[in-house]
Amino acid sequence: MLKIALLIKGNLGHLQHIRRDVECLRQALPQAQITALESREAGSIVDLANRACEGSDYLIAVGGDGTLHEVLNGVLQHGLARRALPALGLLARGTANDYARTVGLRGDTAELIGLLKSGDCRYVDAGRIRYRGAGDQRDIRYFLNSADIGIGAAVVSSMQAMPLVIGRPLRYPISIARTFLTFRGKELTVRSDQGLCWRGRSLAVVAANGRYFGSGLCIAPHARIDDGQLSVTLVADASTADFLRHLGALRRSEFIRHHAVSYHRARRLEIEHHGDPAQIEADGEHLGTTPVTVDILPGAIKLLCPPTRKA
Incomplete structure (x- = not known):
């Protein structure tokens, strides 16, 4: 049975x-x-x-x-x-x-x-993120879709802080508007096991297993859920206006052609802040702040899903 x-x-x-x-x-x-x-x-x-x-x-x-x-x-x-x-x-x-x-x-x-x-099932990867949680404790969470260090996490934090009398369908667009008006990038160092070593002011660093975040924005067109790697999208010191101008490309699942945006792959990613810490979310849940280590757990979960989809 x-x-x-x-x-x-x-x-x-x-x-x-x-x-x-x-x-x-x-x-x-x-x-x-x-x-x-x-x-x-x-x-x-x-x-x-x-x-x-x-x-x-x-x-x-x-x-x-x-x-x-x-x-x-x-x-x-x-x-x-x-x-x-x-x-x-x-x-x-x-x-x-x-x-x-x-x-x-x-x-x-x-x-x-x-x-x-x-x-019908297939084995898919999961991400693991180590971060600074409440009381400066080092915590661990797992994620299936993506972990975001930067503006996406700030949106989630803003949304979760809103009173419940504001319905969820309204909280999300209000939080986006509020965050995009006030958010300033954080000074970060980003390192990976595959040679990435970058320091600068960043709007967002997304370690993705799935392709989409933010309700249909294709932040990682290169992501696969079973390739044993994180697909990393690094958004450097772009303005929020630049980000908004590329929303169409994100919704069309296109790579963003902009000098501040780069795409990478990694099995392990380390992110440190210089100055104020950056906020973190995973799968739309606010977690804590940097410093962060993210790694991939290949084939960690058996997922009930259609067998023919190449994701």
């Missing part, structure tokens, strides 16, 4: 719709044991996923990139051998769903039912 655990972010505004999705899954997969686990507070999906690891064949994140991020961290913090870990799946109910976009997942109920029936 298949054992499937659904990890649901309890603060989603459409829980009734999600509960109907759960019933559809139970009707379509009558021989499966399906358990729905709803989080009650921020970050609790990590613990729910950790406890659900043993005895589950599939852990399905019901939400967006942030929910998938929490499920991933619960799984990789468990300590099971890779082959013993449950496969991860996604029922996309978030705002951005950038990782689903990279993988080629629609993220709807019918697609999920089909994938669970076929069992």
Whole structure:
């Protein structure tokens, strides 16, 4: 009997719709044991996923990139051998769903039912980031999509600081506008295991596994989720106006042709600040500040996804 655990972010505004999705899954997969686990507070999906690891064949994140991020961290913090870990799946109910976009997942109920029936999976990479957390402690997180040091993290921080009375669809564009008006690049040193050694003022350094961030912006057109490497996009001392002028290229999944933008590959990346520290986010979740070390964990996760997509 298949054992499937659904990890649901309890603060989603459409829980009734999600509960109907759960019933559809139970009707379509009558021989499966399906358990729905709803989080009650921020970050609790990590613990729910950790406890659900043993005895589950599939852990399905019901939400967006942030929910998938929490499920991933619960799984990789468990300590099971890779082959013993449950496969991860996604029922996309978030705002951005950038990782689903990279993988080629629609993220709807019918697609999920089909994938669970076929069992189509592939092993994909995960990123690991070591950073300065609360109280100057060195913390570790894992990510599937991307980690951003700079302006993207400042946007996430601004959004999370907004009062809940401002709905999530409005918080994101307001945060972008506010951050782009006030953000100033940080003085950083960036080093990689593949020869990159750069120092200067930076708008953003993105260590990507997926291609998209920021709700459909293709920040890393060269990224693959299973090539054993981080795809690094370094945005040097460009103005936020320059960044805005290239939004069209980002949405068309084109490489940006600008003297301040460069693309790299790495298995390990080290970033230090000079002066004020830079903020960090991963998969749309604000983490902490520099200094940072990012590395890649090849084939760390078995992902429930269509087999034909070249991502």
